[in-house]
Amino acid sequence: MPPILVLSGLSKTYAGGHVALDSVDLEIRRGEIFALLGPNGAGKTTLIGAVCGLVRPTGGTITVDGVDAIREPRQVRARIGLVPQELSTDMFEHVAHTVGFSRGLFGKRRDDAVVERVLRSLSLWDKRDAKIMELSGGMKRRVLIAKALAHEPDILFLDEPTAGVDVELRRDMWKLIGALRDSGVTIILTTHYIEEAEEMADRIGVIDKGRIILVEEKQTLLAKLGRTEARFTLAAPMTALPADLADWPLALEDDGGTLRYTITAAETETRGLAALVRRLDALGVDYRTLDARRSSLEDIFVDLVEKGA
Numbered sequence: 001m002p003p004i005l006v007l008s009g010l011s012k013t014y015a016g017g018h019v020a021l022d023s024v025d026l027e028i029r030r031g032e033i034f035a036l037l038g039p040n041g042a043g044k045t046t047l048i049g050a051v052c053g054l055v056r057p058t059g060g061t062i063t064v065d066g067v068d069a070i071r072e073p074r075q076v077r078a079r080i081g082l083v084p085q086e087l088s089t090d091m092f093e094h095v096a097h098t099v100g101f102s103r104g105l106f107g108k109r110r111d112d113a114v115v116e117r118v119l120r121s122l123s124l125w126d127k128r129d130a131k132i133m134e135l136s137g138g139m140k141r142r143v144l145i146a147k148a149l150a151h152e153p154d155i156l157f158l159d160e161p162t163a164g165v166d167v168e169l170r171r172d173m174w175k176l177i178g179a180l181r182d183s184g185v186t187i188i189l190t191t192h193y194i195e196e197a198e199e200m201a202d203r204i205g206v207i208d209k210g211r212i213i214l215v216e217e218k219q220t221l222l223a224k225l226g227r228t229e230a231r232f233t234l235a236a237p238m239t240a241l242p243a244d245l246a247d248w249p250l251a252l253e254d255d256g257g258t259l260r261y262t263i264t265a266a267e268t269e270t271r272g273l274a275a276l277v278r279r280l281d282a283l284g285v286d287y288r289t290l291d292a293r294r295s296s297l298e299d300i301f302v303d304l305v306e307k308g309a
């Protein structure tokens with residue numbers, strides 16, 4: 001199936017001369033959750049703005065389902081929903097009204113059944129007659145999502161969907177975004193919470209200084225760049241690594257009291273932690289504790305952006 005969104009050579013230089021997007025090529029697959037990660041000022045919001053017709057690109061093309069978004073902005077806008085970073089909705093408005101109104105902005109005819117379905121899917125139906133100012137922060141965010149979904153878009157952009165919300169609400173939001181994807185909506189989200197991308201995304205893109213530096217399936221990324229680290233606290237300190245362990249990715253720390261093992265995911269088949277534990281047993285190396293951890297997407301991201309800097 002052809003991608004739903006194709007960016008090709010997309011560039012944006014702001015009036016002051018700042019290059020916010022530097023020839024970005026990116027394809028978004030139909031029905032995926034794509035997480036766009038990047039440090040502050042990397043160009044994420046500019047990229048979303050360009051696709052949504054809010055920022056005028058200075059170069060390149062944007063194609064949504066074969067339609068040129070720069071030539072046909074209205075047609076494309078109707079296919080896209082945007083949940084902005086900031087709560088910018090009219091606080092005195094009533095929930096159902098503001099959602100219905102958003103639908104109208106896209107030239108869609110009034111359809112109370114759609115508004116009801118959207119509000120129910122976001123657990124806002126009971127609050128349909130409440131004023132937005134009366135809602136909790138989490139509900140206000142859900143109203144923003146409802147507004148973005150009111151015209152039944154195929155692509156939903158979420159700019160930092162869980163910035164500043166508590167852990168519980170973040171998890172609720174993740175469930176909700178997963179359910180939207182299951183209903184067939186393609187989702188592109190930006191986030192500073194790497195954990196969020198790790199939890200939800202099918203693919204990850206990393207942007208830094210206006211350039212896409214990596215696009216990868218999340219699983220592949222974790223498998224390719226992931227590391228396992230383990231620390232054995234030795235029962236008796238060693239002065240040097242035994243020759244029998246010379247082939248293993250090991251180092252001594254804490255004056256020989258700790259044996260540190262670090263391995264990349266690609267190497268674990270032959271020299272995995274379980275094999276090392278057996279080897280240590282066979283050599284009679286005694287240890288009191290073993291702490292092991294796999295590197296997270298966060299470690300990988302920090303490495304990438306540091307290297308790219």
Ligand SMILES: Nc1ncnc2c1ncn2[C@@H]1O[C@H](COP(=O)(O)OP(=O)(O)OP(=O)(O)O)[C@@H](O)[C@H]1O
Pocket residue numbers: 014015016018019020038039040041042043044045046047
């Ligand atoms: N209207 C503008 N005029 C001039 N420069 C701008 C404008 N909007 C954004 N920029 C600059 O472009 C760069 C990219 O900004 P953008 O908001 O796209 O980054 P971001 O990745 O979304 O950052 P954050 O994670 O902080 O939201 C930044 O250096 C920013 O200062």
